Amino acid sequence: MAEPLLAIEGLEAGYGPAPVLFGVSLTLAPGEVVALLGRNGAGKSTLIKAAMGLLPPRAGRLRFAGQDISGEAPWRIARAGIGYVPEDRRVFPDLTVAENLAVGRRPPREGLPEWTDSRLFALFPPLAPLSRRRAGLLSGGEQQMLAIARTLAGNPRAVLLDEPAEGLAPVLLEPLAGAILEMAKAGVAVLLAEQNLDFAAAVADRAVLLARGAVAFDGPMARVMADASLRESVLGVSA
Amino acid sequence: MEWGFWLAQAVSGLAGASALFLTAAGLTLVFGVCRIVNFAHGSFAMVGAYVAVTLLPPLLAWSPSLSVFLLGAVLSALAVAALGAAVELLLLRRIYRVPELFQLLATFGLVLVIQDGVLQLWGPEDIPGPRAPGLGHGVAILGERIPAYDLFLIAVGPVVLALLTLLLRATRFGLLIQAATRDREMVAALGVNQALLFTGVFALGAFLAGLGGALQVPRIPASGGMDLPIIAEAFVVTVVGGMGSVPGAFLASVLIGLLQAFGILAFPKITLVLVFLVMAAVLMLRPQGLLGRPEPPARGAIEGLAALPPPSPPLRALAVAAILAVAFLSDDYLRKVATEMLVLAIAAFSLGFLIANAGIVSFGHAAFLGAGAYAAALLSVRAGWPMEAALAAGPLFAGTLALLFGAALARMGGIYLAMLTLAFAQITHAVAFQWVELTGGDNGIVGVRPAWWASDRASYLLLAAALVLPAIWALRRVLSAPFGVLLRAARDSEPRALALGLPVVAMRVAAFALAGALAGLGGAVFAFSRGSVDPTLLAIPQSVDLLAMLLLGGVQAVAGPLLGAVALHGLKDAVMPLTDLWRLFLGLAILLLVLAFPRGLAGAWRRA
Numbered sequence: 001m002a003e004p005l006l007a008i009e010g011l012e013a014g015y016g017p018a019p020v021l022f023g024v025s026l027t028l029a030p031g032e033v034v035a036l037l038g039r040n041g042a043g044k045s046t047l048i049k050a051a052m053g054l055l056p057p058r059a060g061r062l063r064f065a066g067q068d069i070s071g072e073a074p075w076r077i078a079r080a081g082i083g084y085v086p087e088d089r090r091v092f093p094d095l096t097v098a099e100n101l102a103v104g105r106r107p108p109r110e111g112l113p114e115w116t117d118s119r120l121f122a123l124f125p126p127l128a129p130l131s132r133r134r135a136g137l138l139s140g141g142e143q144q145m146l147a148i149a150r151t152l153a154g155n156p157r158a159v160l161l162d163e164p165a166e167g168l169a170p171v172l173l174e175p176l177a178g179a180i181l182e183m184a185k186a187g188v189a190v191l192l193a194e195q196n197l198d199f200a201a202a203v204a205d206r207a208v209l210l211a212r213g214a215v216a217f218d219g220p221m222a223r224v225m226a227d228a229s230l231r232e233s234v235l236g237v238s239a
Numbered sequence: 240m241e242w243g244f245w246l247a248q249a250v251s252g253l254a255g256a257s258a259l260f261l262t263a264a265g266l267t268l269v270f271g272v273c274r275i276v277n278f279a280h281g282s283f284a285m286v287g288a289y290v291a292v293t294l295l296p297p298l299l300a301w302s303p304s305l306s307v308f309l310l311g312a313v314l315s316a317l318a319v320a321a322l323g324a325a326v327e328l329l330l331l332r333r334i335y336r337v338p339e340l341f342q343l344l345a346t347f348g349l350v351l352v353i354q355d356g357v358l359q360l361w362g363p364e365d366i367p368g369p370r371a372p373g374l375g376h377g378v379a380i381l382g383e384r385i386p387a388y389d390l391f392l393i394a395v396g397p398v399v400l401a402l403l404t405l406l407l408r409a410t411r412f413g414l415l416i417q418a419a420t421r422d423r424e425m426v427a428a429l430g431v432n433q434a435l436l437f438t439g440v441f442a443l444g445a446f447l448a449g450l451g452g453a454l455q456v457p458r459i460p461a462s463g464g465m466d467l468p469i470i471a472e473a474f475v476v477t478v479v480g481g482m483g484s485v486p487g488a489f490l491a492s493v494l495i496g497l498l499q500a501f502g503i504l505a506f507p508k509i510t511l512v513l514v515f516l517v518m519a520a521v522l523m524l525r526p527q528g529l530l531g532r533p534e535p536p537a538r539g540a541i542e543g544l545a546a547l548p549p550p551s552p553p554l555r556a557l558a559v560a561a562i563l564a565v566a567f568l569s570d571d572y573l574r575k576v577a578t579e580m581l582v583l584a585i586a587a588f589s590l591g592f593l594i595a596n597a598g599i600v601s602f603g604h605a606a607f608l609g610a611g612a613y614a615a616a617l618l619s620v621r622a623g624w625p626m627e628a629a630l631a632a633g634p635l636f637a638g639t640l641a642l643l644f645g646a647a648l649a650r651m652g653g654i655y656l657a658m659l660t661l662a663f664a665q666i667t668h669a670v671a672f673q674w675v676e677l678t679g680g681d682n683g684i685v686g687v688r689p690a691w692w693a694s695d696r697a698s699y700l701l702l703a704a705a706l707v708l709p710a711i712w713a714l715r716r717v718l719s720a721p722f723g724v725l726l727r728a729a730r731d732s733e734p735r736a737l738a739l740g741l742p743v744v745a746m747r748v749a750a751f752a753l754a755g756a757l758a759g760l761g762g763a764v765f766a767f768s769r770g771s772v773d774p775t776l777l778a779i780p781q782s783v784d785l786l787a788m789l790l791l792g793g794v795q796a797v798a799g800p801l802l803g804a805v806a807l808h809g810l811k812d813a814v815m816p817l818t819d820l821w822r823l824f825l826g827l828a829i830l831l832l833v834l835a836f837p838r839g840l841a842g843a844w845r846r847a
Contacts, residue, residue, distance in 0.1 A: 052428055078430030090425045092418040102411065103418045104429045154430055 003066065005030045005189050006051070006082070006158050011060035013050035020046040022213045023060065028158055028189045033180060035200035035221060036193040038210035039236055044193035045087055047210070048160045051191075052084045053077045065157060081109060083156030087163045087193075089147040093136025097127055097146055100135050104150035109157060112187050120149040123179050141172040148179065158189040165199045177202045197235070201225050209234045243383030252500025253493065254389035254458065257396035258451045260492035262469060263476040264403060264485050265447030271420035271483030272440045275331060275342055276654055278602075278661075279349040281470025283319050283445045287452030288461035289357055290315040292366045295456070303372045316449035323445020327438045333834060335437075339654060340600050344790055345833040347602075347783050350466060351826030358463055359820075368456025375457075388457050395454060399447075400489050407485070416440055420483050467779050471665035474658040475514065479521050481531020482655070490529050511666040518662075519647040526650055555712070558801070562704045566697045574696035578768045580808050581700075581707045582608075582761040587788040587800035588711050589757035594789065596723055597750040598730035599649075600657040603664025604758055604785050609777025611637040611759025612766040613671060616684040619766070626690040630706070630763045637759020638752050645751035650744050664782055671774040683773025687766045703764045710757055711801075717753070726750055780822075784811075787825065790832055 004027035014020040020043045028034055036044050049055045051062060053074040062070045069077050078084070092100050101117060108114035121128035124145040130138065135146055144164055151159055161180070165173055173196075180203045184190055194200040200207070200221070207224045209217035216234045217224070224230060266280045295311045326349065334342050374391050377384035407413035415436055419426045427433045452461075452469075459465075476495055480487030498517055502510040521529065565577045590604045611633035618624040618632050648659050671678045678684065693699045717723050729736035729743045736743050766772050775781065784807060792803025815821050 054424060054428065073433075074424070074427040075430050075432050078428055084428040086425065086428070090422050092421050092425075094417055094421060095414065099414055100418075103414055103426065103431070106430050150429065 004028055005065060006191070007061075007063040008047075008051060009061045009063070011047065011050055011062070012058045013046055013055050013060075014058065015046075015055070019058070020213050021050065024210070024213070024215055025060075026208050026215065026218060028191055030157065030189050031184050031187050032206065033184045033190040033192060033204045035204035035207045036191055036210065037195075037197070037200060037207055037224070037235060038216075039234075040195075042210040043213040044210055045162055046213075048084070048162050048191070048193055051077075051160060052082065054084075078154065078156075079106065081155075081157035083151035083154055083159040085147050085151050085159060085161045085164060087166065089140075089143045091135040091138070091143050091146050091150070094134065096132050096134055097138070098131040100146055100150050101153045104153040106154040108155045112155060112157065115149075115152045115155055117153075120152060123152070123182055124149055141168050144168060144172075144176070145179075152183065152188070156188065158191065159183065161190060161192045163193055163195060165194060165196045173199055197225075197231070241382065243381035246381055247383045247385055248500045248504065249497065250385050250389050250393065252496040252498075253396075254386075254392040254496075255499065256492040256496025257392045257399075258455045259469075259472055259476055259496060260396045260489050261399055261451030261454070262448045263473040263480070263488040263492055264399070265444035265451075266473050267477045267480070267483055267485060267488045268416065268447070269441055269444035270477070272416055272423070273327075273331070273335070273437050274423075275335070275346070276339075276658060277441075277444070278343060278346040278470060279326070279353060280444070280448050280473060281466040281468070282350050282353040283323060283448035284452035284455075284469045284473075285357060285461070285463075285466040286322060286353065287315050287319045287449030288368070288456050288459075288465065289361050289366070289452075290318050290449070291453035291456045292368045292461045293361075295369050299369055299372065305371060305373045308369075308371045312450060312453040315453040316446045319449025319452070320442040320446035323448075324438055324442040326445075327441035330830065330834075331441065332434065332437070337833065339657075340594060340786075341790070341833045343600065343602065343657060344783075344786055344829055347786075348826040348829030348833070350470075351780075351783075351822040351829070354463065354466065355820050355823035355826070361461070361463075363463060365460040365462040367460040370457050386458075392454060392458075396489065396492070399450075400485065403485050412439065467665060471662045471779075475518050475662045477528075478651075478655055478658055479518050479528055481528030484528070484530040487528055487530030511669045515663065515666050518659075522648060522651060558708065559704075562700065562708075566700045566704075571696040574700045575768065576808070576812065578696075578700045578703045579765065580805050581703045582765040582768070583785070583788065583804040583808055584801045585707045585710060585761040586758045587785050587792075587804045588714065589754040589761075590785050591789050591800040592714055592718070592757075593750060593754040596718060596726045596730065597747055597754075598653075599747065599751065600660075601754075601782070602657055602661035602786070603667070603779070603782050604660070604754075605777045605779070605781035606660075606664040606667040607637040607641055607755040607758035608762040608765070608781065608785075609667065609671065609772070609774075610640050610755075611762025612772040612776055613678065613684070613762075614759070615763035616687045616766040616772045617677070619687050620684055626688075626693065626767060630760075630767070633763025633766070634756040634760040637762060638756030641755020641759075642748065642752035644755075645748035649747040649751055661779065661782075664777065664779055668774055668778050671777060678774075681774065683771055685771040687770050687772065689767040693767075699768060703768065706760060706764060710760060714753070714757060722746070722749075787829055790829065 006028040009025050010023045011025070012019065012021050012023055024043070024047055036047065038044050046055065050057050053072050057070060060070070061068065064080055064082060067080065069080055092103065095103065098117070101120065126142060127145055127149060130142065135143065138146060148161070148164065164176060168176065177199060180190055180192065192200060192204060204221045207217070207219065207221045208215055209224070211234050217230060262280065262284045266277065269275065269277055291312060294315055295308065298307050298311045330345060330349070334345055371388050371391065374388040376387050378387050378390065407417055415426060415431055419436060423433065472495065476488055476491040479494065480491030495514055498514050499510055502513040506513055562577065565573055586604065586608045590601060593599045593601055614636035615629040615633035619626060619629040624632070644663055648656060651659065672680060688694070689699055693702045725741055726746055729741055729746055733743055762776070788803030788807045789800055790803070791806050792799030792801065811821070814824055818824065
């Protein structure tokens with residue numbers, strides 16, 4: 001296998017005196033969708049924040065597109081080509097949809113088609129008529145789309161998506177899954193932290209299961225869906 | 240009174256409001272993005288004024304026209320912007336992560352450094368500015384002669400507001416400022432170089448302050464004491480308008496400008512008090528300010544600082560032994576110094592109590608020290624009260640004042656409260672300074688004599704110790720009592736304390752009143768020791784001295800404020816006779832301390 005786009009090796013991180021991750025390793029290839037699964041408190045969000053540089057890693061290495069990004073500032077990691085969509089969306093409520101996209105806008109990258117506003121609106125059609133509306137007035141689902149679109153406007157090579165399906169109406173999940181598959185088809189790698197197993201299964205090729213801050217399983221998503229005892233022991237999901 | 244007179248008064252108020260708005264807009268933008276309250280912002284305005292009075296005369300001699308005048312003002316503001324950028328790069332960039340208290344102290348260190356720097360560069364005399372060509376005349380409106388320059392300044396305010404709005408809404412820099420004001424971390428995660436953005440915003444803020452200062456010079460001469468009144472007013476304006484809101488700052492400066500212009504007609508001595516009352520009224524109705532939005536609870540000002548540990552018996556014995564030794568074995572000079580150290584120790588300790596336990600950072604604690612001193616001195620000298628009664632009245636008066644201030648504003652909490660304590664202290668100082676009939680103005684009150692039995696220095700030192708030391712130990716008891724514990728709970732998480740049913744605001748008010756009363760006790764003791772009181776006792780620099788003592792000593796240990804008081808007082812005694820540059824020295828010392836020991840000396844000692 002060629003060198004992966006993102007390689008996390010032996011990552012340790014935590015908050016204050018409390019350690020959360022104990023030597024997590026995983027890889028992400030271009031255009032691949034990897035589901036990051038685990039119970040509440042398993043360390044999914046922590047892993048994503050540490051990969052983004054928002055939490056200083058205590059040990060371990062982060063390599064992205066051939067360069068070492070361990071310990072870099074978040075804005076440098078973002079410029080290197082990693083996009084971050086936080087769990088609580090964090091759109092800028094006073095700015096309009098178009099202005100939110102403008103804040104995220106960065107130059108296109110070689111080998112990837114540029115995410116222009118029109119392409120972003122094609123990916124998330126409900127946003128198109130709202131471009132002049134203030135983001136604070138959008139519904140939760142629209143804010144989620146905007147948060148992803150804003151990150152894509154930076155033309156990242158990889159996107160870290162933290163629980164995008166959380167709190168969304170079931171009717172919105174299918175278009176969201178479609179958008180994620182579309183992103184992957186356009187060459188963007190996606191690391192998707194998710195609680196919703198069916199949603200993850202709809203988009204991910206591979207799954208990494210976290211339990212108590214360590215990797216409990218790394219393999220095809222289909223195996224997770226087929227192996228009830230694995231799901232039971234790591235995720236506590238019996239159905 | 241004619242209509243024309245009222246109009247003239249309104250024009251004058253609005254002209255002042257314009258300059259105030261420029262300065263306040265800069266402060267509010269910087270706070271919004273960098274989350275730093277810059278005490279040196281008034282100093283930037285002062286530097287703008289000084290650069291303008293230096294730059295304008297040669298420029299106008301070369302070509303006396305209004306456009307050259309404006310060019311000169313903008314050039315002055317650009318010079319201040321460069322100074323601001325340098326400050327951000329060299330100082331602030333290193334302290335974005337230290338507790339807020341130390342950030343505030345560091346910017347105050349900057350105030351001191353700039354004060355002495357201005358004094359060295361431009362001398363102690365006020366320097367009047369040139370008139371603006373073409374605007375030096377008066378315009379007759381309704382039979383009243385209105386200065387044309389005032390009318391021009393009134394127009395500047397809305398024009399700058401419009402330009403700023405355009406900048407914020409229509410440029411990428413402006414979009415980033417707005418986005419970062421709401422969520423800095425997210426902006427960084429989107430690939431925006433925060434360091435560059437912060438420097439840019441800080442330079443923009445300094446530019447606005449410099450412009451405000453420069454445009455004032457045809458009306459008000461550049462003077463070395465203008466920085467603190469400007470920053471106090473700018474604080475009031477930004478808090479009333481809503482932190483981070485530029486239109487709010489505009490609205491509030493118009494309100495405050497008009498209040499001052501008309502208030503001076505009704506209450507010439509206490510105009511500032513009127514301003515303060517209106518501010519308190521606005522904030523009681525809208526704690527987030529006129530156009531501000533409710534802020535999520537900010538991170539604690541003293542985040543990471545532990546509460547005071549139990550007092551150690553050896554310290555107690557040591558303090559008593561030292562005082563007895565000084566009282567019986569030394570000379571009168573040392574006895575006086577020791578008495579003053581006790582005064583400063585209780586003032587610093589009560590402030591440390593407030594900061595470490597209530598999470599309230601007061602930048603005006605000297606107001607209560609001064610209030611106690613003035614109350615005791617006035618009752619003793621003017622009303623002929625005996626010393627014992629006057630000593631008791633000092634803490635009562637200061638405590639009542641603190642209670643009233645707390646009742647009006649303790650709801651605010653955090654950084655807002657810190658800014659308002661500074662404004663409050665500035666106003667207290669102005670009252671002591673301006674109400675000459677009562678307070679003796681600049682000269683203060685002299686002839687405050689202790690009772691016969693305490694009139695020698697040794698007896699008075701023992702009396703001071705008998706009052707101050709038990710007070711300190713009593714306060715220390717309060718800390719370990721349930722009240723102290725609950726106070727710290729509310730400090731750490733106001734929402735959770737409220738959810739538990741704790742009367743958070745009432746507790747904060749009580750802590751404030753207690754700390755004010757103890758500082759007032761120190762003040763009353765001081766009045767009889769010194770024999771006089773004057774406005775420097777409650778001026779802002781005195782408040783900052785108290786904070787510097789805590790910075791030196793740290794608030795983690797009981798001994799911290801005491802050691803800090805002894806160290807700073809000793810240092811002042813040793814350094815002041817040697818150099819005129821005491822403020823520069825103190826300012827640099829504060830900056831170095833914050834950069835090197837962001838937890839105070841005692842804190843550093845403890846960790847080592």
